[in-house]
Amino acid sequence: MKSFLENLHDTFIVDDRWKYLTNGLKTTLLITFFAVIIGMILGFIIAIIRASHDKTGKFKILNLFAKLYLTVIRGTPVMVQLLIIYYVIFASVNIDKVFVGILAFGLNSAAYVAEIVRSGIMSIDNGQFEAGTSLGMNYSKTMVYIIIPQAFKNVLPALANECIVLLKETSVAGYIALEDLTKGGDIIRSLTYEAFLPLIAVALIYLIMVVALSSLVSRLERRLAKSDRG
Numbered sequence: 704m705k706s707f708l709e710n711l712h713d714t715f716i717v718d719d720r721w722k723y724l725t726n727g728l729k730t731t732l733l734i735t736f737f738a739v740i741i742g743m744i745l746g747f748i749i750a751i752i753r754a755s756h757d758k759t760g761k762f763k764i765l766n767l768f769a770k771l772y773l774t775v776i777r778g779t780p781v782m783v784q785l786l787i788i789y790y791v792i793f794a795s796v797n798i799d800k801v802f803v804g805i806l807a808f809g810l811n812s813a814a815y816v817a818e819i820v821r822s823g824i825m826s827i828d829n830g831q832f833e834a835g836t837s838l839g840m841n842y843s844k845t846m847v848y849i850i851i852p853q854a855f856k857n858v859l860p861a862l863a864n865e866c867i868v869l870l871k872e873t874s875v876a877g878y879i880a881l882e883d884l885t886k887g888g889d890i891i892r893s894l895t896y897e898a899f900l901p902l903i904a905v906a907l908i909y910l911i912m913v914v915a916l917s918s919l920v921s922r923l924e925r926r927l928a929k930s931d932r933g
Contacts, residue, residue, distance in 0.1 A: 735873055740809070741806070743813075747820055827854055832845055884909070
């Protein structure tokens with residue numbers, strides 16, 4: 704019976720199998736980074752449209768499309784969305800799987816970011832809009848210079864937590880044969896017929912990243928709390 708060190712050597716060192724994990728980690732971080740950017744930009748746009756409609760009654764058509772988008776995205780699993788985008792929408796196109804992953808996870812994240820930001824905007828007292836008007840600002844300038852900065856500060860911890868959730872959600876990217884971190888561990892498992900070490904290694908890497916990000920979020924929340932008291 705092999706010792707733990709021998710199993711460790713056979714699982715990760717032989718044929719440089721550890722590279723499946725490092726290469727997969729790079730792919731996971733790449734997808735997460737650009738998906739976060741897409742999610743934030745699109746999410747803020749949708750949130751502004753929805754909040755503006757709720758407060759002014761404008762953008763009825765855009766609000767209708769935004770509500771439909773949110774209903775579909777939030778009502779279906781991200782894995783199914785990923786499969787539809789790759790196997791249905793881009794079925795006849797030779798497209799980079801990383802791009803598909805970025806697009807799928809970015810569009811999914813945008814729906815959740817939109818609702819987080821919208822709740823932040825709606826939580827701002829209407830007196831802030833009146834203050835903007837008294838300063839000679841129109842609705843757009845009031846939203847950009849007064850409302851959104853306050854709303855962003857209020858929901859920043861929630862947005863940071865959404866980034867953590869997105870990082871973990873990318874683990875389903877292997878369903879389109881994209882060699883992310885989880886898929887890298889699965890490839891090692893298929894080569895060695897040993898499931899414990901590669902999958903535990905994948906879990907530990909995710910855990911370390913999530914703990915590190917969670918720690919940053921906690922520090923951010925404490926800093927924001929101190930600034931509010933100050």
